[in-house]
Amino acid sequence: MNSPLSNIEVGSSGIIVQFMDNIIAGKLMTMGVLPGSKVRVVRKAPFKGGLYLKIDGSNMVLREKEAETIILSMID
Amino acid sequence: MIIALVGNPNSGKSSLFNKLTGLRQKTGNFPGVTVEKKSGKLLLPDGKATTLIDFPGTYSLYPTSSDERIVLNVLTNPSEKNYPDVVVYVADVTNLEKHLLLLTQVRDLGFPCLLALNMSDLANRKGISVNEKKIAEFLEMPVVMVSGRTGDNIDLLKSAISNLLKKNTNGKNSFYAFNDIEKEATHKVDDLFKSNNSYRSKLIAHHFEKLPFLTEEERKSVAIICQESGFDNLALQINETMRRFDKFVPVLNSAITKEGEKKALTDRLDAILTHRIFAPLIFFVIMFFVFQAIYAWASYPMDWIEEGFMFLGNFVKNTLPESWFTDLLTDGVLAGLGGILVFIPQIAILFFLISILEEVGYMARAVYIFDKLMQQFGLNGRSVVALVSGGACAIPAIMSTRTIGNWKERLITIMVTPLISCSARIPVYAVLIGFVVPSVTVWGFFNLQGLAFMGLYLLGIGAAFVSAWVFKLILKSDEKSFLMLQLPSYRWPVWRNVWQNIFEKVSVFVIEAGKVIMVISIVLWVLATYGPKEAMQKAELEATQIAQQTSLDEVATADLIAAKKIEASFAGHIGKAIEPAITPLGFDWKIGIALLTSFAAREVFVGTMATIYSIGSTKDEQTIHDKLAAARNPTTGAKVYTAATSLSLLIFYVFAMQCMSTLAVVKRETGSWKWAFLQFAYMSILAYLGSLITFQCFS
Numbered sequence: 001m002n003s004p005l006s007n008i009e010v011g012s013s014g015i016i017v018q019f020m021d022n023i024i025a026g027k028l029m030t031m032g033v034l035p036g037s038k039v040r041v042v043r044k045a046p047f048k049g050g051l052y053l054k055i056d057g058s059n060m061v062l063r064e065k066e067a068e069t070i071i072l073s074m075i076d
Numbered sequence: 077m078i079i080a081l082v083g084n085p086n087s088g089k090s091s092l093f094n095k096l097t098g099l100r101q102k103t104g105n106f107p108g109v110t111v112e113k114k115s116g117k118l119l120l121p122d123g124k125a126t127t128l129i130d131f132p133g134t135y136s137l138y139p140t141s142s143d144e145r146i147v148l149n150v151l152t153n154p155s156e157k158n159y160p161d162v163v164v165y166v167a168d169v170t171n172l173e174k175h176l177l178l179l180t181q182v183r184d185l186g187f188p189c190l191l192a193l194n195m196s197d198l199a200n201r202k203g204i205s206v207n208e209k210k211i212a213e214f215l216e217m218p219v220v221m222v223s224g225r226t227g228d229n230i231d232l233l234k235s236a237i238s239n240l241l242k243k244n245t246n247g248k249n250s251f252y253a254f255n256d257i258e259k260e261a262t263h264k265v266d267d268l269f270k271s272n273n274s275y276r277s278k279l280i281a282h283h284f285e286k287l288p289f290l291t292e293e294e295r296k297s298v299a300i301i302c303q304e305s306g307f308d309n310l311a312l313q314i315n316e317t318m319r320r321f322d323k324f325v326p327v328l329n330s331a332i333t334k335e336g337e338k339k340a341l342t343d344r345l346d347a348i349l350t351h352r353i354f355a356p357l358i359f360f361v362i363m364f365f366v367f368q369a370i371y372a373w374a375s376y377p378m379d380w381i382e383e384g385f386m387f388l389g390n391f392v393k394n395t396l397p398e399s400w401f402t403d404l405l406t407d408g409v410l411a412g413l414g415g416i417l418v419f420i421p422q423i424a425i426l427f428f429l430i431s432i433l434e435e436v437g438y439m440a441r442a443v444y445i446f447d448k449l450m451q452q453f454g455l456n457g458r459s460v461v462a463l464v465s466g467g468a469c470a471i472p473a474i475m476s477t478r479t480i481g482n483w484k485e486r487l488i489t490i491m492v493t494p495l496i497s498c499s500a501r502i503p504v505y506a507v508l509i510g511f512v513v514p515s516v517t518v519w520g521f522f523n524l525q526g527l528a529f530m531g532l533y534l535l536g537i538g539a540a541f542v543s544a545w546v547f548k549l550i551l552k553s554d555e556k557s558f559l560m561l562q563l564p565s566y567r568w569p570v571w572r573n574v575w576q577n578i579f580e581k582v583s584v585f586v587i588e589a590g591k592v593i594m595v596i597s598i599v600l601w602v603l604a605t606y607g608p609k610e611a612m613q614k615a616e617l618e619a620t621q622i623a624q625q626t627s628l629d630e631v632a633t634a635d636l637i638a639a640k641k642i643e644a645s646f647a648g649h650i651g652k653a654i655e656p657a658i659t660p661l662g663f664d665w666k667i668g669i670a671l672l673t674s675f676a677a678r679e680v681f682v683g684t685m686a687t688i689y690s691i692g693s694t695k696d697e698q699t700i701h702d703k704l705a706a707a708r709n710p711t712t713g714a715k716v717y718t719a720a721t722s723l724s725l726l727i728f729y730v731f732a733m734q735c736m737s738t739l740a741v742v743k744r745e746t747g748s749w750k751w752a753f754l755q756f757a758y759m760s761i762l763a764y765l766g767s768l769i770t771f772q773c774f775s
Contacts, residue, residue, distance in 0.1 A: 022310040023556055029317040030136035031562060032174030042343075045352065049448030050559055052350055058171055059342065059563040061444040063451075066560060 001074050005039060005051070006067040013040040014072030021069035028070075032056070039072060077126040077241060079118060080160035082147065082182060084175050085133035086564045088194040089166045090114075091224030093130040094572050096234070101576075111146045111478060113158070120238040121231070129158055137181045137279055138313050140558070141481035145286065151185055152279050153289045162188045162240050164233075169193040169221065170202055173328050174562075179215070180251035180320050184275040188246050189217045190236055196221040196228055198567075203335030210331040214324070216247025225570050252319050254278070258312060261305040268297055278316075281307055342565040346441070355445045362438075366429045367467065367533075370422055370499075377421040385414035404601060412597025415680060416590045419469065422499040423585055424578050426468035430461075431577040435569035440561060447559050453541050454548025455492075456485040457559055463489075463540065466496030467533075470738045471588050472581045474745055484553035488544050490745060491755050494738050495540040497533050497730065500678040504729050505532055507682055510701045511722035536730050539762065589737035596736060600647070600673050600680075607645035615644035642688055647672065661728065661764070662721035662771035674734040681729075720774035724767040732763035 002017060016037045019025030033055055040054040050063045062070075081096075083089045093101075097116025111132060118128040134144035137151070150158050163182050167175035172193070183189045193199075193206060199221075212219040220236050222229040254262065258278055265277035284290055284298040301307075348354055389406045396402040433439050439461055447457030458480045465473035473493050480486040497505075513528040606612070619640040623633040642648055651668035658668055670684040685704065707716040733739070733756045743752040 022314060024558075024560075026138060026310055026313050026317070027140060027558060027560060029314060029321075030138060030177055031560065032177070032321070034318065034321055042346075043350065043352065045350070045355075045444060045448060050444060052346070052444065052563075056173070058174065059346070059565075061447075061559060061561050061563060063447065063559040066558065 002071050003074060004068050005041070005053075005062075005070040005072055006064050008041050008072065008074070010041050010043055012074065013038060014074045015039070016070060017073045018071040019069060020071065024066055024069050028066075031060075032058075033060070038075075039070075077124065078158065078160045079126050079128045079237060079241075080151075080158075080163045080187075081128060081130045081166060082151075082163050082178065083133060083166035083194075084135050084168070084178060086562055087133065087166045087168045087175060088224045089130060089133060091570050091573055092166055092192065092194055092222065093128065093224075094570075094576050095224050095227055095230055097128055111143055112475070118234075118237075120241070121235045122238045124238060124241070126237075126241070128164075129160065134178065136178050136317070138282070141479065143478050144481075148279065148283060149288055151182065151187070152276050152283075152287065156289065160187065162190065162237070162244070164190050164192055164237060166192045166194050166224075168195050169199045169206060170195055170204055172206075172332060173325055176324050176328070177317065177320055180324060181275070183215070183217065183247060184250050184252060185279075186246055186273045186276075188240055188244050189215075190240050191215060191217055191219045192233055193219060193221045194224055197223040197226050198565075205333050207331040210327070214327045214331075216249065225567075250275070251323055252316055255312075255315070257305055257307060261301055261307045264301045264305070265298060268294070268301070282309055282313065340565065342437075342563075345566050346563070349438070350441050350445060355441070359442055359445060362433070363464065366426070366464075369429060370425050370468075373425050374421040374499075378418055381418045381421070382414065385410060385417075389414075400605075403605065404598070407605070408598045408601030409594070411601075411683070412594045415597065416586060416593050418679070419499050419585065420582055422502075423468045423472075424582055426465070426499075427472070427578050427581040428574065430465060431574040432569050434461075434577075435567075435573055437564040437566045440563050443561060444559070444563070451557075453544040454485065454488045454551070455544055456480050456482060456489070456557065457561075459485065459489040462493050463496055463537075466493040466498060469498050469500075469585050469589070470494040470496070470735065471741050472584050474738070474741050475584065477745070482553075482555055482557040484551050484555065485557055487551065487746065487751065488547045490742055491547055491751065491758075492540040492544045494733060494735065494755065494759065495536050495543060495731065497536040498678075498735075500735070501532075501729055503679040504681050505529060505726065507685075507701055507704070508722045508726050508729075511705065511717050512719050512726070532726060532730055535727075539731060543758070543762075588741055589735075592737040592740055596675060597680075603647040603650070604642050604645050604669075604673070604684075607641075607648065611644040612641060615640040639688060642669070660771070661767040662718075662724045662775060663767075664716060666716075667721075667725065671728070671732075671734075674729075674732075675736055678729060678734050718775065720771050723774055724771035727770045728763045728767040730763075731759055731766050733759035 003014070004020075005014070008014060016033070016035050016039060018035065019028070037056050042052045042054050042059075044051055045061070050061050051067050053060050053062060081089055081093055093114065093116065096118055101114060101116030114130040116128050116130075118126045120126060131147050131150070132143040134147045137148050139145040139148050150156050151160075153159060165179045165182060167179065179189065179191060191211070193208070199206065206221065208219045208221060218236050218240060220229060220233045222233050252275070254274070261281050262274040262277040265271070265280055266274055269277065269280070271277055280287065280290070280298060281302055284295050284302075290298070349358060389410050392406050392410065393402060396405070430439070433442075442460045443457035445457075446460050450457050450459050459477070461479075462473045462477050465476055470493050473496075474490050477486045477489045477493075480489060509525050509528050509532075513525050516524050518524050518527070616637055619637040620633070622628075623636055628636065647669050648665070650672060651665040654668045654672075655663075655665040658664075658671070663671070666685070666688045669688060670681045673680045673684045704717045705715075708714065739752045739756060742755055743749050746752070
């Protein structure tokens with residue numbers, strides 16, 4: 001099942017299958033976030049802010065808007 | 077010989093730089109831009125002296141902020157004076173698969189490269205083992221395991237650098253094969269620039285609009301080439317990035333083995349420190365302690381500096397013959413110098429604490445915690461660093477906004493940072509609060525004056541956010557804004573880096589603020605010392621007569637003469653000229669003079685008031701306070717420093733842009749006087765209206 005990263009609940013994981021925004025994709029990829037990367041949502045920020053993520057073992061934060069453009073394939 | 081230190085953010089590059097150069101480093105700017113350039117002398121084992129340049133951390137040669145852009149600009153321009161002979165690439169060995177993209181790009185540009193696998197100490201602790209030989213073979217370059225934190229293998233790294241300089245060779249295999257579009261476009265760009273490096277040509281095709289070394293004509297030609305060959309910027313960038321990762325990730329997987337990782341300390345700490353409810357609370361507690369520490373620790377060294385300068389001033393006065401030159405030296409130059417140096421303790425202590433927070437990795441969390449809130453006001457999570465630093469001095473704070481990629485967010489941060497009460501406002505607050513708030517203890521242990529102090533700070537912070545929100549509505553921009561931040565693991569601070577950072581921030585303040593404060597101090601001295609000749613003589617005569625009639629002692633006589641003279645001086649005339657404008661705020665011409673002199677630095681207010689009220693020989697805040705409390709309006713006999721006037725004056729100092737040095741830095745950072753002027757204008761209006769309303773309500 002595929003879903004945008006922003007819709008995923010805290011504690012769930014998935015594999016990146018697609019980027020919907022080329023500018024964000026370009027930037028994320030230079031940071032080593034690629035199709036095939038494993039993403040887990042660790043927590044969501046105070047003030048309904050960004051997402052604290054574990055991506056391939058390293059910690060990263062993204063805005064909700066940025067997360068909306070990343071499509072994951074869910075892992076059970 | 078120039079050696080470039082290049083790498084991603086969080087690669088530990090700065091630690092390594094400090095370790096390699098020690099104290100032989102200096103800070104400057106890259107030509108034409110305001111990006112800070114750190115360079116230092118690196119002495120190699122074979123006796124060769126080289127220059128090591130620490131480039132800003134970036135993930136790739138596709139930059140998104142002005143800091144990152146400088147790496148591209150220098151590395152693609154062989155005639156740039158910082159163009160390196162070799163590149164030492166620093167990568168975090170514990171996170172290597174994310175750190176090699178830029179290295180493959182830099183090597184494709186034709187630089188002889190060396191890979192320093194940094195943080196070897198952490199790798200050992202995490203049970204990561206690396207087959208360096210395999211990586212070296214694949215990358216066709218020497219690989220050295222080092223630790224910038226512990227200093228392990230630094231000598232090995234130095235000899236590897238000198239070998240690299242001797243051999244001066246680059247690998248043969250490119251890490252990225254062009255597709256047909258790229259081949260066609262880069263061929264033409266190669267011809268245009270007579271370049272033999274087609275990756276450089278590809279980067280020119282990508283970035284020609286913003287590369288500073290291209291002429292207008294060259295830009296037009298490249299634009300035509302790109303159009304003809306259908307060069308799709310974004311798609312090609314993504315394609316390139318993917319291909320590069322595809323090439324090196326499998327190699328790394330076979331060269332690196334990781335033992336099963338236990339749940340790291342970082343994750344456990346972040347469960348609390350980035351907790352959705354605790355996180356902001358913890359942040360405010362930390363900030364509270366930071367500012368408490370500044371008051372607790374800074375007052376002693378500040379007193380020493382003040383007393384030192386007073387002693388020096390008296391010494392010069394007593395040693396040199398009485399003349400205008402001696403006066404200039406003591407009241408202009410020395411006073412100005414003292415006014416600069418007295419802030420060093422506060423600035424040093426604040427940046428000491430901020431550096432520690434940055435070193436341990438906490439600041440990146442603060443950026444994350446407040447990003448959403450900051451966005452509501454047109455700012456960026458990264459603005460937190462500038463706003464906190466603004467509590468010491470707006471100058472280094474404004475310079476720290478360079479990490480904000482989005483121009484609008486950066487500009488708004490710059491525009492509102494001076495509203496955060498800086499250390500120069502403290503002496504003014506200290507004198508004036510005494511008139512408004514009694515020194516009593518409430519709720520057991522809170523000092524009411526202390527609470528008033530905090531209120532003024534909060535007022536400044538509130539004004540900063542409201543102004544930011546207004547700027548957000550006014551300024552238009554379609555530029556994308558990002559958070560996308562990698563959070564480094566928590567680690568123990570490297571003290572060498574902390575000292576280095578304090579030294580840098582203090583130097584910036586002394587040099588940037590110092591030159592302006594110095595000049596203005598001298599100008600103000602002239603204005604306050606000279607006046608229309610007749611008026612000055614009359615003032616002196618009058619003062620002497622009064623002194624004789626009331627049989628004042630020598631010191632009091634000198635003080636009275638000084639007071640009468642400043643009234644007759646040019647400064648006095650200006651003060652009286654602006655009096656009608658500031659009467660509605662509850663200010664008289666004496667305060668007018670003090671407002672004027674505050675342009676050098678806000679704390680000059682206290683000294684000026686001392687002179688005007690003929691107690692120039694004392695520097696004691698209590699004495700000044702008593703004198704001001706007794707001051708009465710000569711015609712009405714009413715007290716000048718009523719609660720309303722004092723409150724109005726406090727409000728004025730919270731909002732007013734009374735710092736020429738900051739304006740100069742804003743001009744430099746934004747590239748035009750327009751923003752500096754706008755900042756001055758809006759803050760002055762805010763101050764005037766704020767004071768007007770306050771005075772009219774309370775009087």
